Amino acid sequence: xxxxxxxxxxxxxxxxVEASVQVVLVSRQGDALQQLADxxxxxxxxxxxxxxxxxxxxxxxxxxxxxxxxxxRVDILVNSASVGCG
Numbered sequence: 001x002x003x004x005x006x007x008x009x010x011x012x013x014x015x016x017v018e019a020s021v022q023v024v025l026v027s028r029q030g031d032a033l034q035q036l037a038d039x040x041x042x043x044x045x046x047x048x049x050x051x052x053x054x055x056x057x058x059x060x061x062x063x064x065x066x067x068x069x070x071x072x073r074v075d076i077l078v079n080s081a082s083v084g085c086g
Contacts, residue, residue: 001025002054003081005032012078017045024067027081028053054081 001016003009005027013023017040025040027033030051037049048070052063067074 001078001080002052003027003079004049005029005036007080009078009080010036012080013040013047016076016078017043017047021076022046022071023048024071025049026052026054026063 001009001013001023004013004023004025006029009027013025013036016023023040023045025033025037025047026049028051033049033051037047040047048067050063050066052059054060
């Protein structure tokens, strides 16, 4: 799930975790991403947090490789990242 550290991405991640879905949290905001990961883990959920800037193709490729190595596949993809200006 891209954009997982705030807004719609964060809310969607929490709803998926409530439904017992394993989530991969992706965001360029490392501190906020880790706070969400800690919240999910403390509530008994499972997750993997990967700080990634989705505008950097190499970081995206590394993130995808990490996900596929850990889970073997992706069942649901939620793209909720935004790119802001200014």
